[in-house]
Amino acid sequence: MNEKKLVGEKAAEFVKDGMIVGLGTGSTVYYTILKLGERVKKGLSIKGVPTSIQTEKLARECGIPLTNFREIEQIDLDIDGADEVSSELDLIKGGGGALLREKIIAKAAKQCIIVADSSKMVKQLGEFRLPVEVTPFGCEMTEKHIRTLGFLTELRLSTDEPFVTDNGNYIFDCSYTKGYDPKKIEQELNMIPGVVENGLFVGMADLVITVDHDKKIMLKE
Numbered sequence: 190m191n192e193k194k195l196v197g198e199k200a201a202e203f204v205k206d207g208m209i210v211g212l213g214t215g216s217t218v219y220y221t222i223l224k225l226g227e228r229v230k231k232g233l234s235i236k237g238v239p240t241s242i243q244t245e246k247l248a249r250e251c252g253i254p255l256t257n258f259r260e261i262e263q264i265d266l267d268i269d270g271a272d273e274v275s276s277e278l279d280l281i282k283g284g285g286g287a288l289l290r291e292k293i294i295a296k297a298a299k300q301c302i303i304v305a306d307s308s309k310m311v312k313q314l315g316e317f318r319l320p321v322e323v324t325p326f327g328c329e330m331t332e333k334h335i336r337t338l339g340f341l342t343e344l345r346l347s348t349d350e351p352f353v354t355d356n357g358n359y360i361f362d363c364s365y366t367k368g369y370d371p372k373k374i375e376q377e378l379n380m381i382p383g384v385v386e387n388g389l390f391v392g393m394a395d396l397v398i399t400v401d402h403d404k405k406i407m408l409k410e
């Protein structure tokens with residue numbers, strides 16, 4: 190079985206009857222959502238809060254009832270993927286472009302489980318370029334300010350046009366020449382006018398489900 194399927198399906202075991210569940214975005218949590226759909230068909234009663242339009246569509250196809258922040262106060266459990274997971278369990282997310290909704294939902298959750306195949310596990314964050322979501326208005330100036338923090342920036346494209354997030358924004362994929370302090374950089378980026386959110390998730394993961402060399406499930410907390 191591939192690693193994404195192993196960890197994705199494992200996460201579905203943590204979902205209990207009656208829970209409000211944050212449904213992440215990406216090819217790993219895809220397997221969690223399929224598994225939850227199977228469990229719902231067998232009688233599991235949950236409501237999902239999707240982190241993207243893509244996940245909303247998938248959850249509907251799987252028959253998972255959905256809700257939103259107009260109807261709920263809190264999320265019991267959020268399950269999502271990641272692009273990098275450090276030894277401190279800090280994350281880079283947003284490879285799929287859903288970082289803003291993902292962070293809102295992770296912050297609203299009592300517990301946050303991350304599903305990550307072994308390629309995502311790193312000692313220190315930074316090899317994966319950090320996605321930074323910005324408003325289209327003034328993005329040229331916002332980019333200059335991001336660069337003054339020491340990043341190289343590249344506007345994410347979809348074919349020849351700027352990639353547009355579910356929130357109508359753009360993304361700069363940002364690389365850094367040396368290691369950075371995730372907590373400090375997360376805050377500094379979000380102080381720049383025009384930056385809506387960045388893909389650093391510091392101290393948000395309660396549990397990471399991954400696999401070791403023998404493809405055995407490992408739980409890290």
Ligand SMILES: O=C(CO)[C@H](O)[C@H](O)COP(=O)(O)O
Pocket residue numbers: 213214215216217218269270271272281282283284285286287288291
């Ligand atoms: O942050 C994300 C989307 O914005 C995803 O969780 C992240 O990109 C991991 O995706 P995948 O499971 O497909 O590797």
